[in-house]
Amino acid sequence: MEGADVRVIQGGGSLRWENADPRNGGQPDLSERQELGGILEEIHGDVYRDNCRDASRLPTTLRERLDGPNKLCAMTPGEHVPFPRALDWSQLPEEHVAAFERDGAVCLRQLINPEEVELLRCGIESNLRHLSPRAKIASRPEDPGRFVEDFCCWQENEYYRRFIFGSPVGAVAGLLMQSNTVRLYHDHMLTKEPATRQRTPWHQDQPYYNIHGRMNCSMWISVDPVGRDSTLEFIAGSHKGPWLMPRSFMSNEAKWFPEGDLANLPDIEAAREDYPILGWEVEPGDVVCFHMLTLHASAGVPGTGPRRVFSVRFLGDDITHAPRRWATSPEFPGLTDDLPPGAPMDHPLFPVMWKRS
Numbered sequence: 001m002e003g004a005d006v007r008v009i010q011g012g013g014s015l016r017w018e019n020a021d022p023r024n025g026g027q028p029d030l031s032e033r034q035e036l037g038g039i040l041e042e043i044h045g046d047v048y049r050d051n052c053r054d055a056s057r058l059p060t061t062l063r064e065r066l067d068g069p070n071k072l073c074a075m076t077p078g079e080h081v082p083f084p085r086a087l088d089w090s091q092l093p094e095e096h097v098a099a100f101e102r103d104g105a106v107c108l109r110q111l112i113n114p115e116e117v118e119l120l121r122c123g124i125e126s127n128l129r130h131l132s133p134r135a136k137i138a139s140r141p142e143d144p145g146r147f148v149e150d151f152c153c154w155q156e157n158e159y160y161r162r163f164i165f166g167s168p169v170g171a172v173a174g175l176l177m178q179s180n181t182v183r184l185y186h187d188h189m190l191t192k193e194p195a196t197r198q199r200t201p202w203h204q205d206q207p208y209y210n211i212h213g214r215m216n217c218s219m220w221i222s223v224d225p226v227g228r229d230s231t232l233e234f235i236a237g238s239h240k241g242p243w244l245m246p247r248s249f250m251s252n253e254a255k256w257f258p259e260g261d262l263a264n265l266p267d268i269e270a271a272r273e274d275y276p277i278l279g280w281e282v283e284p285g286d287v288v289c290f291h292m293l294t295l296h297a298s299a300g301v302p303g304t305g306p307r308r309v310f311s312v313r314f315l316g317d318d319i320t321h322a323p324r325r326w327a328t329s330p331e332f333p334g335l336t337d338d339l340p341p342g343a344p345m346d347h348p349l350f351p352v353m354w355k356r357s
C-alpha cells in the first residue's frame with residue numbers, strides 16, 4: 001500500500017500471531033525456519049553470484065542504508081541464474097503476456113516453488129521482528145488487527161534477497177513487460193494480522209513513485225492462502241490511464257501531486273458492478289502480477305490467520321528517473337544527487353537482474 005498516513009515504528013514491533021509460541025514471548029517460533037534457511041543456503045548457495053559494489057560514490061544517506069550493520073547489501077546479483085524447479089517458466093505462455101497487456105493484471109499459478117515460498121515466509125517473519133525505520137502501521141488503533149508495512153528491505157533481509165535474485169520472478173517480469181532488461185525497483189511487505197478490518201483503498205501505485213515510463217511490473221505474493229473476499233482486486237484496463245490523484249489512505253489528503261493536478265478517483269466501492277473487477281483466490285506459490293498504473297484495492301482479512309504478503313517491483317527498458325518536489329512513497333533519499341531527471345535508473349539501488357538472451 002502506498003501513501004498511508006500512518007504511525008512510524010522505530011524498531012521491532014511485538015507482533016503476536018494466533019499460532020505464536022508462548023515460550024517465545026508470543027513471537028512466532030523461527031528456530032525451525034532459521035534452520036531451513038541454512039539448508040536452503042546449502043542447497044542453492046551456488047546459484048547466487050556476489051558482486052562487490054562501489055558504495056563510495058553514494059551520498060551519505062544512501063551509504064548509511066547500504067552499509068548497514070551486517071553489510072549484506074554488498075551482494076548484488078550477477079546475471080540471472082536459473083533456479084532448479086519443477087515447472088519451466090522460461091517460456092511464459094503467450095496468454096499470460098496478453099492478459100498482462102490487456103488487463104494490467106494476471107495471476108500466475110504456482111510460479112514459485114515451496115522452497116521459494118518458505119524463503120519469503122522466513123523473510124517476512126524476520127522483517128516483522130526487525131522492522132526498518134521505514135515501517136508503518138497502516139491501520140487504526142481500534143482495529144482488531146494491525147496492517148503492517150515495510151519498504152526497501154532487500155539489502156538487509158537475506159531471505160528477500162535470495163528470493164528476489166534466485167527465483168524466476170525477474171525473468172518472468174521481463175517477459176510480461178516485454179522488456180530486454182529488468183531492474184529491481186523495490187520490495188514492500190504488507191502484513192494484515194488476523195481480523196484486520198483496514199481496507200487497502202483503490203489506488204494506482206505509479207503516482208506515488210519517482211519513475212516515468214510504461215514498462216513496469218509489480219508482483220503481489222502471499223505466503224498464506226487468501227480467499228476471494230480478501231484478495232487484491234484490480235480494475236481491468238485501468239493501467240492504460242489516466243493517472244489519478246494519489247491520496248493518503250486514512251486522511252485522504254493530497255500529499256503528492258498538488259490538488260487539482262490529476263483527476264480524482266471515482267467511488268468504485270459504491271458502484272462495483274459498473275467496473276470490470278478482477279481478483280483471484282490465491283494459494284502459496286501463486287503470484288499476482290500487475291502494472292503500476294492498474295487500480296487495485298483489498299479488503300480486511302478474517303480472524304483465522306495472518307495475510308502475509310511480499311510485493312516486489314520491477315522496471316523495464318523505458319523507465320527513467322522522475323524526481324518529485326515531494327517525498328515519494330517509498331522515498332529514495334539522496335537519489336537525485338546521483339540520477340538526474342530523465343536518466344535511466346542505472347544505480348546500485350536498482351540492480352539489473354535479468355537480460356533477454
Ligand SMILES: O=C(O)CCC(=O)C(=O)O
Pocket residue numbers: 001002188190200205218220232296297298309311
Ligand atoms: O496487499 C494489499 O492490501 C495492497 C497491496 C498493494 O497495494 C501493492 O502491492 O501495491
